[in-house]
Amino acid sequence: MSPTAFPPPQARLLLDSAALIANWQDFARAVGAADCGAAIKADGYGLGAREAMARLAAAGCRTFYVAHWQEVPALLPLPAGVTLSVLHGVTADELPAALALPALPVLVTAAQVALWRQTGRPCEVMVDSGMNRLGLAPSETADVLAGMNVAVLHSHLACADNPAHPLNERQRACFAEVAARVPAGAYALANSAGIALGAAFHLDLVRPGIGLFGGGLMPNGRVSRPVARIQARIIQLRDVPAGGTVGYAAAFAATRPSRIATVALGYADGYARGLSGVGFAEVAGVRCPAAGRISMDLSAFDVTDAPALAEGDWIDIPFDPETMATLAGRTSYELLVALGQRFDRVWA
């Protein structure tokens, strides 16, 4: 064994290909004739963009989105027949590298359109229909894009996760008006939650992200299947007497003689500090609460009620994104993208 050939890390993410594909198929079915793409930015919402892309492409997904050009090289070579687009568009200093990569920018400013115009290549374009984040203003879009080959004209919803919000319909109507004046190969508006708003929001192409990976709102009353489970290895087991405390700030005090398992998982791995005291492991169906503060590299679980464990055992630490987000006071997006680089990511 060479000195750098370590065994796998003490924490792993078990990733469920079937759940990922079934989530995408729920979206694809819900949008009928529209194309169903996939947003795989931020390393596939923390789970692994390259692996997610391979599985979704094999299931029939043809259209993928990342945020930065810097995310593209890790995805090469692209699976046959798919397109990849970069949601932040392209800057002058990125242009030479961008032209060498098999991806298209989603141009977001008039200056980006002017820059890309010189290349003579097709593009995608973002229109800001009311979010006031990225995109051309509706009033300038037709003029700025005159003579451009626009493969896809996009817009993005600000409030899709709140179906009652009036901005949803205002954005839809605004984008429809722009679309009527601006020729493009296809028109796209909906993220995951936007798909659940119904057929009027589906247009030609949709861009779900979070729902593929276990969180957010799904169409037709479905629930996104969790894709990732955490397993971590017990480094040490100890018996703590009643009155003993565990971890930083002595935040857990044992009310009975307790057995504490300390595992190689902490907030540096994305096991959020907000899960202190509320996260849990599951051992043979027994829920074992996080005992005290989650630290950077370690967490302790109260395994007193679990069947016998040994140091070196792997334990399951459930990570259903919406459940854990509620417990941690965060969003499922934040929890997923924070999953760190120290995990062994194991796809089944």
Ligand SMILES: *Cc1c(COP(=O)(O)O)cnc(C)c1O
């Ligand atoms: C991230 C993103 C998506 C995917 O959004 P989800 O809410 O994760 O489904 C779609 N479109 C754009 C422009 C995005 O930035």
